[in-house]
Amino acid sequence: MTSPDADPSRPDRPGSPSAGPLISTAVTAELLRGALELEAGGRGVIPHRLPAWARAQGADGQLLMAESQPSGVRLAFRTRATAVELDVVPTKLAYVGAPARPDGVFDLLVDGVLTGQATVPAGDVITIDMASGTAETTPGPVGTARFAGLSDADKDIEIWLPHREAVELVALRTDAPVTALPDRGRRTWLHHGSSISHGSDAASPSTTWPAVAAAAGGVELTNLGFGGSALLDPFTARAMRDTPADLISVKIGINVVNHDLMRLRAFVPAVHGFLDTIRDGHPATPLLVVSPILCPIHEYTPGPCAMDFGRIAEGQLSFRATGDPAEVAAGKLTLSVIRDALARIVAQRAAEDPNIHYLDGRELYGEPDADAYPLPDLLHPDAATHRLIGERFAVRAFAPDGPLSPKATPGEA
Known part of the structure; x- marks a missing residue:
């Protein structure tokens, strides 16, 4: 290799910290x-x-x-x-x-x-x-x-x-x-989510919340968290269907709201279709559906979400919700609407799929955390909050009694 x-026999290039010749590896x-x-x-x-x-x-x-x-x-x-x-x-x-x-x-x-x-x-x-x-x-x-x-x-x-x-x-x-690196026998965890799963405002790549959770849970992470792009795209579901995994989680909701992408009538079957596609390749793999963490600007106010250019002019990146709460009755989505819908979807599917589970994202970051760990731009958690979310996810998902624990994996004791 x-x-x-x-x-x-050459010495290191100028400024290189090594004392001997270096080997190149493709x-x-x-x-x-x-x-x-x-x-x-x-x-x-x-x-x-x-x-x-x-x-x-x-x-x-x-x-x-x-x-x-x-x-x-x-x-x-x-x-x-x-x-x-x-x-x-x-x-x-x-x-x-x-x-x-x-x-x-x-x-x-x-x-x-x-x-x-x-x-x-x-x-x-x-x-x-x-x-x-x-x-x-x-x-x-x-x-x-x-x-x-x-x-x-x-x-x-x-x-x-x-x-x-x-x-x-x-x-x-x-x-x-x-x-x-040889195979250490660790289970593989495939995760999909939004910019928060992507790692926006985390301090470094190994301290995003999925990386923190993976380290605590002793699993190998493949992170398909895409900033601004967790939109129930069928091609993302097919990519997950075709990717080997022992454990799968999907964190759904915030991007659908802040893009004002669809109404409740379209959202429910889109979630079912996304999960159906994943199940085509992973029929019995433990699958955890995670709803959005607390985000006060979108709890009861629909999207679209927009940058707050007034605060940007003051040197502070910030976002605001621009939708009308009165339109929720006509099917516009908020985070509270999406959580209710996801809980119902998972409960319906669990009647025939014992390996699907639901986690309310507010168990990872909720109302009691807002004062101690405010969202700096009103949308994304900071570095300390990434660690908090990762640690909490590991406890709730990878613990011995969690939905992604070793005993939950089909074929394992």
């Missing part, structure tokens, strides 16, 4: 977890969280941006290396008039423990003007995430890629050979 650089699917597909790019390979056929059917700019951001995707290998370098081209987002976004973080986990972090200021930049609906891309150079000073013992290495920056992987270099 490994091959030496063109000149195996970045292949064998070394990646959490991606459904790898695309050949102009300089390397690009991990995707939806396959090409699904991207073609969902050719929406927001979805394509979200699925290309590798939330939950990580390189995973075993090595004695004391130094690791990863050449990448991140794609950064900048919004006209909004505060600058920090560079994405690369998390280094050694034997499951967060050991180092790196950022790569270089890369391409997409500048988005929300007022005009335009975007402009400025190409940038390759940058390097470097980690050094590691022990020379055999160890499991994971490099979690930034959850809010698309990343083209150009080169992996180490000062010792690497092999793909």
Whole structure:
């Protein structure tokens, strides 16, 4: 799997932290977890969280941006290396008039423990003007995430890629050979959700709430959380149908409301259809349907949701609900309406499907939490709240008596 650089006797490149020659290893699917597909790019390979056929059917700019951001995707290998370098081209987002976004973080986990972090200021930049609906891309150079000073013992290495920056992987270099991380017998968890599951406002990729929950539950995560794009798309359900998984969860609701996408008459059969498609490939896999966490602006007020440009002018990103609560009677959706509908749907299906379960999202973040953990932009949880939600999900879902516990998995004791 490994091959030496063109000149195996060369010293490290200037500024490299390693003391000896580095070995180049091709970045292949064998070394990646959490991606459904790898695309050949102009300089390397690009991990995707939806396959090409699904991207073609969902050719929406927001979805394509979200699925290309590798939330939950990580390189995973075993090595004695004391130094690791990863050449990448991140794609950064900048919004006209909004505060600058920090560079994405690369998390280094050694034997499951967060050991180092790196950022790569270089890369391409997409500048988005929300007022005009335009975007402009400025190409940038390759940058390097470097980690050094590691022990020379055999160890499991994971490099979690930034959850809010698309990343083209150009080169992996180490000062010792690497092999793909062996199967540790952990169950695989496939999760789908919105920007909150994607990781908006989490501190780093291994601290999004799904990553926190996966670590606590001892499961391997594939995160199909797509910012602004958890919209019951049939192609997403088919991608989940075709992805191997021991455990599945879907978090449904907030994007349907803030896009003002459909009315209650369409929502109920759309949920059934989404779940039916997943069941076509996973007929008996434990399946947890999770309703939205508390979001006060949309609890009783329908969408659409819009940026609050008045607060943006003051340097604060914020959102507001613009719908009319009086229209709920005509079928417009709010989070309270969606929770009631999801609870009824799951109860109906559970009569014939003993492996489907429901979790009210307010058990993860609810009214008692709003004062201690306010949503900074009125829509997304902050870093501390991501950890809180992840820990609570692990207790409710992966605990011995939870719906995604080992005893709930078909075929296991």
